[in-house]
Amino acid sequence: MSGHEFDPGPISEPFATLVREYPGTEVYPAKHFRVEWGPIFHRGRLDGTARVLIMGQDPGQHESIAKRCLVGEAGQRVQGFLSKLGITRSYIAVNAFLYSVFGQNSGEQHADDEKIAEYRNRWLDALLLDSPIDAVISFGHLADGALDQWRNTQPARAAEILFKALTHPTMPEAAGKDDPVKVASAMKTMLHQYNAALQELDGKLGERDEQRELVLYGDTITQADRATIPEADLPLGAPSWWSAPLPWAARVGKTVDEKRATVVVTVPESLRPWE
Ligand code: URA
DSSP: OOSOOOOOOSOSTTHHHHHHTOOOTTTSOTTTBOGGGOOOOOEEOOSSOOOEEEEEOOOOHHHHHHTSSSOSHHHHHHHHHHHHTTOSSSEEEEESSSSOBOSTTHHHHTTTOHHHHHHHHHHHHHHHTTSOOOEEEEESHHHHHHHHHHHHHOHHHHTTSEEEEEOOTTHHHHHHTTOHHHHHHHHHHHHHHHHHHHHHHHHHOOOOSSOOOOOOOOSSOOGGGOOOOOGGGSOTTOOGGGSSSSOOEEEOOSSHHHHHHOEEEOOOGGGOTTO
16 A cells, blocks of 8 residues: 555444444543543454454543554553564454543442443444454453453353453553562563463464564563554554654643643654754
8 A cells, every 4th residue: 555544433334323422421420531532432443354352441641632542652562562463453452441541540430330331342342243353352450341341241252252361561660650670570570471472372363464473572671562553543644753652742730630631742852854
């Protein structure tokens, strides 16, 4: 394909109807979700060509701007994971929550909400029933819990799919806070888990987008373990630096309210075409 690729979004059924019928504050209370930034539905293939489904948890500031799931640091790590398996195009990613979680434990508090599960299960039905997806990988316990709720509603189809529940890719930093020793240890444990999953998936996944030797993680994540977000996953006209394995959006503010209301978007220095 020549020229720039882009994702036109959920323009075909059943996704076109699903995105028109998304829930708002009646299901996602503004006290616990950043509903003001709008819903974020997916990233990847909605045309029936996905072979792997990724379930993340909740979008952050990069996702709020790009309007696609998993494009920031967590997304680049997930993309790197898929890339190790030669899955560079045939995937679809969704999150357990449509909106970014606000406040500590808000995700846990709403993990079992029936209305949230109802809408999410409509997406999962659309993606997983009558589809070639044979592996579903969840990143984070809320993501796995969301899949559990779907599995209970579709046990027959669920029994045909390989489910892998993995640690959320930015958990080491979140859990270790400012303690580098704790972060390093959590990272090592997580990557050990990822390696076991990669070996299992590599043995079981069928056709890949690219044939490659499986290269496992070391004790820490390196730049080579991240992958850029494909242009084909982003909306029309997305700047090239939205794909880059560098941060470009930050919540900024002196007060909680100001920070909630403000996302500063900055072209990364190394990617400024005028410099
Ligand atoms: N983490 C997730 O689980 N999902 C996103 O979309 C972004 C970060």
